[in-house]
Amino acid sequence: MFKLAYRNLNKLVVGLAFFCLFFQVAADLLLPTITADIVNIGIVKHDIPYIWHTGFAMLVISLLGIVGAVCNQLLAATSSQKLGVKLRSFMFRKITRMANGDFEKLGQASLITRTTNDVVQMQNATYSMLRMMVRSPMMLFGASIMAYFKSPRLTLVFLATMPVLALLVVLIMKKSVPLFRKIQALTDQINLVFREGLTGVRVIRAFNQDDFEQKRFKTANSNLTGNAISAYVTTSLMSPAMTLIISASNIAIVWFGAHLIAGNMMPVGNLLSFITYATQMLFAFMQLSMIFVVVPRAQASAQRIQEVLDVKDTINDPKNPRVLQKIIDLSFAHVDFSYSDSSKKVLEDISFQIHAGQTLAIIGGTGSGKTSLINFIPRLFDTSAGQVLLNGIDIRDFLQSDLHRRISFTSQQSFLFQGTVRSNLKYGDPNASDQQMMKALDIAQASHFVEEQGGLDAPVEQGGHNFSGGQIQRLSIARAVVKQADIYIFDDTFSALDFKTDANLRKALAKDKQIQKAIKIIVAQRVSTVADADQILVLESGRISAIGKHAELMQRSAVYKEIVNSQLHKKDSLTQIKGQAYA
Template sequence: MLKLSKKYLVWSAVIAAVLFLIVQVACDLYLPTVTANIIDNGVAKNNIGYIWSEGFKMLFVAMIGVLAAAGNIYFAATQSQKMGKKIRSAMYRKIMYLSDQDLDKFGDASLITRNTNDVVQIQNVMIQVLRMMFMSPIMLIGAISLAFIKSPRLTIVFFVSLIVLAIVVVIIMSFAGPLFKKLQSKTDKLNLIFREGLTGVRVIRAFNRDKYEQQRFDGQNRNYASNGIKVFMIVSLMFPIMTLILSGTNVGIVWFGAKMISNNALAVGNLVAFMTYATQILISFMMLSFMFVFIPRASASAKRINEVLEVETSIKDPEDDRNQNLADKESSLSFEHVNFKYGQDNHLALEDINFSAKRGQTVAIIGETGSGKSSLVNLVPRLYDVTSGEIKLNGLPIQNISQAELHRNISITQQKAVLFTGTIRENMQYGNEHATDDEIWEALKVAKADEFVNDEIGGLDAPVEQNGNNFSGGQKQRLVIARTILKNASVYIFDDSFSALDFKTDAELRMALNKNAKIQNAITLIVAQRISTVANADLILVLRDGKLVGSGTHDELANNNPVYRAILDSQLKKGGANNG
């Protein structure tokens, strides 16, 4: 947590909070002395004038204390909230720049928990640190010193109480600390199950697995609640135990103080002041104890946040990225003996892939499910890095190109059609933020999406709900294809982007793509399941178990490649090889 504090706190504001706190504590410590003076010099001697003057002094000191407390709370609250804001922003920026293989290490549910629940833990503790953590030791030292001045003999009573309190705190911390850490990991699991249920609700209903998923969630929820009950029951024991110790301390002070008063060894006012100081001492120690209980939980959260912020991205930009304007170079793409595997997996997802393409050519990739088609196209924009071999774009190895420049020259439609909440125009401008309405309509026309994006639904200003849920699967695919076309790029990638389209729309869309000027001046990669989608490609790559088992045109492969021929025959039987 110290790392986060150093980086994200404004230290001038922290110093201001501490200064206000010192003034507040000084006022709180001074008030019992004024009370003692009023009792001993005013009430005991029936000096009304002295009582009034000391009363006004007490009122003035109390007002200063209130203003100082307000100043401290303001700086503590603003700093804790701003710190949370900065951490969330830093985590979001970091996540945006992490590669897919880096994100896989954490998981979506865990990242969401770290950016919400864990940050809240940091915020809550930070405001308490700037309040109680600093106040408690100052109050403790000040009250002990002033109490000792009032009566050195009576200080023995609360020294015994402090020892008892310290033992109680150590015992409670030893049980509560580990449970707080477990609570955070259980939060991750709870969020994971909830997120899976939320995103897969249609599948759950379709397979009538409602009860199973409810039981799975309830089981984890009970586990989380059970852990929470344990830890908070342990922590809640501090209140009655400390109240008991505080009450016993006051009884002891009154008992011994009364004897000292009867022997004229202590004034009545000093006893009242001493009891107030004793209360301040024990409450300060209690607040400090609570900080030692809750700080471990915040420390666990801070550790989880730092894991994200400090992770080294596996895909890095070259040190020298000058003279890399790919748009000025002839479009070309080549794979040279490319091997790829996911993480620490020993099995190669792609093995010895070789092919090349130049401007105006369409390369289609076909194969069985799990053959590595999406893995191949994901290597081009460096969503993952090759394990060995080399990929070149416009004559340059992509490892020698900055990611920003690489992504400027690649436009991709991935398997899952992703739309963002907003309007159709806003979603289209993800592809080209400077695109005019005419350019957007042209892209929609090519993608055969203009027929449903019309004035009846609001045109380009038509709303897009979360995940594009107000559109069908085919409509979403056509919208994301239009967004891809709208971008000016050297390579256009369509990763199984036509699967939700009927044969007629598929054929019309591909025909419109082939006539599009941007597509004609670039390289197109198409991942597809249908022979009809890939039949007109300049080069077809046939993958099987991550290996390139055939390449050529449709006619060449249909005559000479048994794997391609098997796919063709299976689709001909279903009537799915119509070239349109």
């Protein structure tokens, strides 16, 4: 925690905060002594001028202490909030650049908790550190010295009090610290359940699982609540216990102090200042013990934050990158792939080549590795073996930014951002004109319903929930088409479209001059979607079963023929497959 804070805090501001804190502590320590002098000299000797003079000095010192306290609090608050800004920025930047495998390992719910709740814990600890973590030891040490000079005999009371206080703190910390650490993991769990309940609300209602989800959330909520109650009840015992010990100490101080005064061994003013120092010492000890509650929780949060920041980037830019020219050729050379936590190969010995102006279609059963294969092209994953080549050069020799600039990718799970149709299309090309965006909507067969909704400024809810599944897919395709790219990848983005819209969309793609020159890669389940492709790659259990045109595969690929027969009647022909959408 301290290393993470030290690296990201402004050292000058922290130094100024401690400097202001020194004035506050110095003022707090001087005031009881001045009070004792007023009693011992001014009141006992009836020296009114001394009282006025010393009182004015007390006022000046008090003002300096107030200024120091205000400045320290302002600097502490500013530093802690800026630390939060930095950590959240670092976390967000790291997460957005994280490889898909690392992202999935940590989990979305946990990453959200780490970026919000854990950062807040670090902010709270930083504020406490700049306010109390330094002030309490300074006050404890300074008040002890000042109290000793006022009455060495009365300091014996503290020798009996401090071990009791220390034992109390140790017992409470031993019980509460594990509970606070567990709170963070339980917060992850409740965020996971709550997020799934929100995003999957339609599925929950469709299957009438409201009661089940309510019980699931209640269980997660109860676990977090019970753990939090136990933690805070345990720590709450500290305050009344400390108050009891402080009160007992004050009684003992007054009792023994009265005997010392009666024996002319200590002035009355010294007793008053000693009581004040005793209270300062004990309250400083109480504040210090409360910090022991904040720090372990912040330490657990800091470890969770550092885990994210320490994730090694598995996909890195080369030290000496090659210049990526216009892509005219894409090839896979004996590509293998397996996830880091699995020995089983997802893809094995994948080899093919596709040129600019051609269309490659990928078809196969569920789990055959279609999406995994195309994820190598924009380097969402790196191959375990083999090479992906662009213009004959390994894809890992190019900067990721250059690579992404020349590839337009539409993922299997279409997603729209909250805003407008215009703002979503500009994700594809920030400089796209209205004319270009309308053209992309026409190609994607989306212009009709977009105009009905209000045109390019039509509102888009989070996730695009104000559109149907097919409309979301068409808007996602339009976002990909508006980008001027060398490779267009459509990962099963036609699945929610009816046959007619599917055929019209593919016909519009084929007519567009920019897309005609590019490499098109289409992942699909429908035979009618892939039948016109220049090459059809048939995947089976992560291996290429066959590759060729539709007519060729119908003759020599049993897997492809089985897929065709499962979707069409035996009497259907190639012409019917291509033209069924227009029937």
